[in-house]
Amino acid sequence: MTIPDITLTTDERAAELKRALGDRVLIAGDPGYDEARVPWNVAVDQRPFAVVRPETAEEVVQAVRAAAASGLRVAPQSTGHAAAALADTDLSDVVLVSLSGLRGATVDPTTRTARVLGGSLWNDVLEAAAPHGLTALHGSAGDVSVAGYALSGGLSFYGRAHGLAVNTVRSMQIAIADGSIVRASADENPDLFWAVRGGSGTFGVVVSLEIDLVPYANVFAGMLLWDASRAADVARAWATWTATAPESATTTLRVLNFPPLPDLPPFLSGRSVVVIDGAILETDAAASALLEPLRALAPEVDTFSRIPAAGLVAVHMDPPGPTPAVTTHCVLTELPDDAVDAFVAAARVPGLFMTELRHLGGALGRRPAHAGAVGSIDGAYLAHTVAMVPVAEAMVGADAAVRTGIAAFAPWAAENLALTFIDGGGADREAGFGVAVERLRDLKRRFDPNDMFAAAHAL
Template sequence: MTLSDVPVDTRVDRLRAALGDRVAFPGDAAYDAGRVPWNVAIDQHPFAVLRPESAEDVVDAVRAATACGLRVAPQSTGHAAGALADTDLSDVVLLSLAGLRGATVDPVGRTARVLGGSQWNDVLAVAAAHGLTAMHGSSGDVSVVGYLLSGGLSFYGRAHGLAVETVRAVQLVTADGSLVRASADEHADLFWALRGGSGAFGVVVSIEIDLLPYADVFAGMLLWDASHADVVARAWAEWTATAPETATTTLRVLHFPPMPELPPFLSGRALVVVDGAILDTDAAASALLAPLRALEPEMDTFARIPSAGLVAVHMDPPDPTPALTAHAVLDSLPGEAVDALVAAAGQPGLFIVELRHLGGAIARPAANGGAVSSLEGEYLLHTIAVVPVPEAFAAAAAAVRAGIAPFEPWRTDALALTFIDGGGEDATAGYGAAAARLRELKRLFDPANVFASARAV
């Protein structure tokens, strides 16, 4: 009899014997609490759930799971749970890393050591005390590890590149249950693979990153009614064509339902918003924004703010949200593409249609980078649809795909790994030329395919 033939009850008994009450199974109260991801549109049903609170707990979990012929899926917040939607979790132990949170800062070396389940708010709070910040994304409650090791697009990106380039070392538990530190000097092949391959190579228990020397930043948003979407989108497209690398911005069209908990300027409205950051003096940043401000936005919050406040500029939802997304990377944004954007923004079923300005340092491969160190293309197109009830899932999936379909003439072969959020999507284009070597290293470090990653290698 092979391990895969071991009866379910026997596996349950073996896991309980090895892990005690740290592991939860269907029917246990902790099971449902641990299996629900941030993206609550995704209904996960793993074999078991475990919430480790130390690196030793992770070692125990991986060893016990593999001894029972089970796989392991690490998950910090579950923002990217959609990418696991088509993965059979019936033989998977889900490791909910929410108990592994915290960060310590070395202000002299301008680095931080971050525990594997931490969110960006955990890092920004301690970094700000030293006049430092990090290459975070547009939401403070996103997993540091998942975001970084999948590339990471930041409002500092056009000046500093992909956030993954700030990673200096990774401590993880590998498929054989070993606790390993990977860096440029230790397990260099594994370190290369992790920077892009992320959770496909192990369970990260801590990560060491470089910080940025910004105590404050010129950032904010410009907001108009969506009736101005055509004019604003054309102006932003022209503006970004010559914008310096110090400026990283997005253009979004948002449709808010009438909800009393929303502020009046959002509730029940359709809006077009330009937001982002400009790494320059107040005077230079204001001069750069002048063509957009000339369009007379009804709200203009661009100003010098504490760098920790940048994470709130994009207004990502603060609470778990049921949603589906799709994206494409564009090599240009001509007038016809702007027409397609405005048309897509009016499509029923879409909550957000967004363009993020890429280029600059984001497109330049790093000299000593890992499997992913750059993203070719000039713009990232992102569509989002809310799934208020399970019955709306199919319509939402169709809406986000339809939102990007008209942009085929301007699409590149690239994909941004952190934006791959649908079950069954092929992540190969996100790895580019690194895909073949990544697959070889996956076979070397995880020959039994122990780790069920949100983005399979």
Template sequence: MTTTPDRTLLARLTTSCEIHLPGDPGYDAARIPWNTAVDQRPAAVAIPRSVAEVQDVVRAAAATGLRVAPQSTGHGAAALGEGSLADVVLLRLSGLTGVTVDPGAGTARVLGGTLWRDVVGAAAQHGRAVLHGSAPDVAVAGFVLGGGLSFYGRRHGLAANSVTAIEVVTADGTLVRATAEQDRDLLWALRGGGGNLGVVVAIEIGLLPYADVFAGMLLWDRERAGDVVPAWVEWTRTAPESATTSLRVMSFPPIPELPPFLSGRDIVVIDGAVLESDETAAELLAPLRALEPELDTFGRIPATAVLDMHMDPPEPSPAVADHAVLGPLDAAGVAAFLAQVGPGTTSGLTFAELRQLGGAFARPDAAGGALSHVPGSYALFCVAMAPTPQAAVAGRAAAFSVVRALSAWSQTGLVPTFTETRVDTSRFYDGDDWSALCRVRDAVDPGRLFVANHGL
């Protein structure tokens, strides 16, 4: 059930913003997130196309006794969808997009609903790159507000640390520009604090000096997992910070839309980027290439091509997931992983991923935000497609089974952008940082107007 707000009051306070209420023809289409397994039913959906409209919506929601949940694409909507949204206006920022690159300053200004594909493309026109995620259709705001793991991250750290300014509409409808010189505490809190502090309408991020990078993937049949997984784990122990990779055991249904090398197959994939010369990168990858992958795409590619390397679903999809951060994996840890998803198993997962951490990911950044680092060696991320409620139940169980099997190697912390369920959010932060973040939230939103997928 949803609480229908006073339509007259909303109309008066939001003179031009697109608003959808329950029962309106466009309500169902507007409320569906990218993860279509999430059934979010808010009191209203607002789709602003200007900062002024965002401010109108925030003020209107407060005046009607409603709260506000900012959302760009809804990739990480699962935790938000676990709670009731009956008194919440879902503020979809998909209509507020755009990017402006300042190559002289080495920054890009990104509007609140902008996708990574647009930012990466704009930066590439100036021979630059950014600390983007592994999918082109993820919005910049949600990614960096949750820390952000990039394939350049073991050298350059979390994406949140590249943010130099944030423009945010606060609980009273005021537009604030937070920088290191002005509203420093708010900037610190927003970088990793998620959607708890306001509606982010623009972000200024730093650029990286890469027009092209050495990146790609290696692919084997899953029958080779017993060789590939331990070899990759061993390789990661000494790999330099210039290398950021992931290993996934993946299962694909036999459908004609997939290329033959994926359709109906169980495979092992290692992908990532090596920020070195071609010669040095080839030397680093030699132990993995010695395993004779059936497909090897590693090479010098434009920075824009890195977005498609990870083979994330190109369209909105229903999925469920579970996650843990792992410390170093010994032989027993590798065996526990293979016992769940290796040859001969039937996990029911679409993929089980080990994302390489360490390096700059793991080091606290004195100039960073509330979430400036992620201690640990690997981020475990297990995903199952969930086209039906029954499949969702089975998928959650399958994902949890892998996480539970690796519990002996798990750490307390979690990565916000990999966490698809409601958790104790103090697990994202160091103890003092979490307490300080809550104090900033109390100062800027004492009435708890804003609702985030991971609330404080």
């Protein structure tokens, strides 16, 4: 591999990248650069030295080698849903490798696995898996990238029964700092395989991965919705219900404050509502019986029913397109009555779009023997707040709102965090890596001694 020349000027670095990568690279000032650097979370104004848009694994390697030769760092990014997690990273000497053109998923129904290219979205996997009666441990939105979500843990509506999505990763092809692509699995480069399952993009650019699928053609799922004036009653009932809910049930409780927008359905536009949603891996009769205490609260909307598994990504009503937002979270050790009251109070913090509790436990808290750096999450619930940032000037107020909301849960907050929910500057990444952090740092020095890869969750 070419020895990096750190003495090059900015213009010389740009010229070297252009020479090596041609029109696949965009430098600040180039037509298309401003469009290419915008992440899914459009509240984040990321300004990297350059953006490269590879469409093959070979082009990813070329980008890594060209950046290294020019003394630049590399940050892989598929969609930029969690772009705010790069807030602590100086991008002025970083080449952003946008993987949005490296998409595709193929399914092997016999082994119940999918091979997924590095920039693929969960929708790509679900579309390929559905004809075989299979699905995946995807998140609550179909347009999130498989690699970014799964390799950072991944909390799904199947989670209490099946654990974190990262544990479904069987192998990966990854472009590492020496300019090569290597396969990492339990049998090949096992140390790297362990590290990337949690360390994610800080060890290289994942160009493909193989994941296990789960055998659900359909699932009992949906939501219950009330006016937010019912938040206290609904929250107390959900807290009581989750205390004994079986591992087959994974649900969330949210208060949502919708602006009066014409694109929203009338039952949401301009309203504040409280919602319980999720999936129950039981027969229709068993799931309906389990829901009876919640349905007894007479929700005005009840969509729980048997649906195609691919439809589960629509249940949570995540935004369908790029959205400006700021978020924060904490993991809770328990949810006593006082914590339920804190949730209801937090939901009234001015400026919050959403205040959410996710039910953890079950398989999410059990670390498999084959797990990597991150394999489980120790906690009973996850609290999450979101505020919209319609204009840049609103960022300070929005950030204050989400932090105020989460501060209400301080008495019950655990010391750990969920990596996929870290989406802003100043967060303690060690709290997401836990006891794995020292070994991760040792492996980072081994596989990336010059710290070439900049990632959302830096070590």
